[in-house]
Amino acid sequence: MSQIEYLRIYADSDGCSHFEIKNIGLEPNDYAPPAPPLNTSAAESAHRSIFLELPVGWYGDWHPTPVRQWLMRISGIF
DSSP: OEEEEEEEEEEOTTOOEEEEEEEEEEEEEOOSTTSOOEEEOOOOOOSOOOOOOOOTTOOOOOOOOSSOOOOOOOOOOO
């Protein structure tokens, strides 16, 4: 079994920030036949999704998140 490691940043009930290293297990899965199997995690439900575009030069200071989130940074050229 393979794993992806990620850093979870969260606040406790007193509002103190914490960092925690977490792992997601991946197992071979016949995900896109006839391509060879790929390592995938178990499926999880998603209740809401948003995409966000930040303009060049945008800056935001540290702040508490209002909800638990996954952030995937994607960049590219059109």
